[in-house]
Amino acid sequence: MEVVKRILASLARPYCIDDQELYLTASIGISLSQEDTQQAQMLLQQADMAMYKAKQQGRNAYEWYTHAFTDTVSERMVLRNDLQEAIEREEFELYYQPLLNRFGQLASVEALIRWHHPTKGWISPARFIPLAETTGQIMPISEWVLNRACLDMQSLIHQGSEPVRVAVNLSPLQFHRANFLATLRQTLLATGLAPELLSLELTEGVLMNNTQAAIDTLQALRDMRIGVSIDDFGTGFSSLSYLKDLPISTVKIDRSFIHEITHSRDDMAIVQGIISMAHHLGLNVVAEGVETEEQHRRLMDYQCDIFQGFGLAKPMPLNALKVFVASLAATHETTE
Template sequence: MELMQELKKIVNVYEALDATTILAVTDTKGCILYANQNFCDISKYSKDELLGKTHRIINSGYHDASFFKNMWEVISQGTTWRGEICNQAKDGTVYWVDTTIVPSKNELGEVEQYIAIRSDITEKKMLAFKLEEQLVHDSITGLPNSIYLESIVTKKIAANEPFYLLKINIDDFKSLNESIGMEHANQILKKISERLKAISQHHHVLLTRAYGDEFILLCPMSKEQIKSFIHTLRKLCDTPIHYLDSEHYMTFCIGGVRYPEDTTSYQDLVYYISTAIDYAKKKGKNTYAFFKHTMLEDIDENLALKNKLFRAIQTKAFTMHYQPQWNAHHEIIGFESLARWYDETHGFISPAKFIPLAERTGLIIPLSYLLFEQMLQDFLRLQNVMSKQIKIAFNLSIRQFFDEQLVSRLLQLCEKYNIQSSCIKIEITEGISAFSVENVIPIIQKLYDSGMEVEIDDYGTGFSNFKYLKDLPIHGMKIDQTFIATCMTSVKRKAIVNSMIHLAHELGFSIIAEGIEDEQQLQYLTAQGCDIFQGYLLGRPQPVNYYEK
């Protein structure tokens, strides 16, 4: 009776397994001796087609030979094997099964059969593959992302295979984003990626999207090949990108790093390539640079300089110099204020060095207001020396221009020193022209309405191509000194200067010429009707006590 009950339990277990799992029994050579209906349903083979065959009949080719070799080594020793297997049905579709193979032994302990118990996990595996795909691919461009790049580069480093990494950063993409919106900018980014992909595939290069407007390319190339490839990349945007009935001309900077010459660490490769592209961007747009270890010295120097700059702002260690501005009657009517910084270690540090550093580090905001206040203090002294009403010009940085408290803080400082806002001229750098007109004009209007005069600095390098120039609420424009320097030796430059003066007057703006260094330039610009003159010929920038003497 007890034996019958035990047999019934065994039968019940078998029936439960047969009903809920995919069952198969094979001999020691792998020939199928039994296959249940679930096996037939998922494989789409009949029992007659399966019996007597090996599992090669459903081999999908997904697993390599070592996978099955390892499995057979385990089960042939009488040990249970567990794993996930990708099989192929009769109609060519693939399916995944979670598999347990249990060796069945005889009285002597010898393996005589294998019982395979499987469950269908196809849906689970497909979801996992989809999530993995999303994890290692960019959703906008469809390109592999930085996670995938790291896995591939790490393998190449382990195999000691030489390669180059190139990083591409699109010039002024932030401005495009602000101008047309993120959704449309992403479509242009996708079109750029398609061009890059076509070139990369042709040269057997792995293209990935790092983040934002940056791409990284893994290039298994020689030194000569990489130079040629970069030349090809730089020609990529010779033709504009067409989107929504508009043409967009795009350029980019490229940074490069080599393995193993530069480093053998993936983290260092990524850091060095970013250092190289930062160096390239400092040289200007649409250029490239390969990493050099001397660049790290520049970074260390910049870090030390940043710390000094922070302390200099706290201790107010800056002075202002003033360059006179003259009218056509040879009278000083005002000054342009220019910042100077003297450090005990470095000596005089050029504004061309510390102003961009302040921009990059975010120190430009406190620095700019400090300099503006210093200028106001000196203005009272200059006003006293001149014994007449004068104006003083202050250069706004790009970050300060977009400071939400800009106008209110400037007016508060003017009120603090009892200086009329109409005595202040605000010069806007040509870099503002890179931003959308919808964001720029309201800020200029607020400055204009405050009573301050607003001038465009470096006219001819940015806003001169601005189609909304006539709508800008400004008072004057300053011709960039590069045009002044060559106007007497270049017929084309002279024609450009003439047209600038004429255009400014037609729009009702005053025109200022800076960088005048000889009498011939002064006489010519006076004859052409220029309103205000500035340059070394007429006076170098000097501290306020120079004028008091």
């Protein structure tokens, strides 16, 4: 145990690179040789299972292999292998959820990944995205989503639809990667999508790490005319003094505050406060998880700018989105 603790302590010390302090964490899995597990490959597999268990405990920790969690971790390993095959075969599909402005017009769409396994059917992103983030598979998945979303929006234009702005969720690994901006420029160039038709969504936690570098990247995105939103706002660590320094365009209020907005005075106050603060900073506000007309009316009263949720429009494949866009445009033409 002392060896493991020394390794963790050694990695916990800050590393200074280009005047920036960087911190590393480690997840360590341990397996001991038993009479029935003499093969080195088996020991490595067991240590690998224990390592994933350590990651589940919050990382920067170690875990012994035991038979108690073999089934759970084995299931994750099977899913990881299936996920790798899905990446190579491009088994994913993008669905698009419309966001509507105060006049009921289409403001943008959010790209949401879907995975239809050839034998297991639909697998929820809540299952495979966290796994992909721990294995590093999130990088090729994120790059595929970005490229596919840009191609899809460009194809709508080629089919005669009005240009639609698309929002894509960025993973922390993707945002902090050294070649992120170069890759993004190359994607826009290859797909032909105008930068102003792309918006990127980040969580508060992503922006709290390596703050100055994050601000520099955000400024570069603004210079490229790409929008940036803070997703799930209110659940992270942002403070007012921190938020005002970020070159972003939008905050998205987390659905947990919207769910009880018509019943909870606390949630009402939080939502009103976020909207007021964001408007003072010149930011647009999106309410996530709008499911009822009553919630929509209350948010309208609070001067929320944009609305997203199953009560307004569900995520849909590209062909259905094309019909939705045309139908919405025709409706507004008739009422004008």
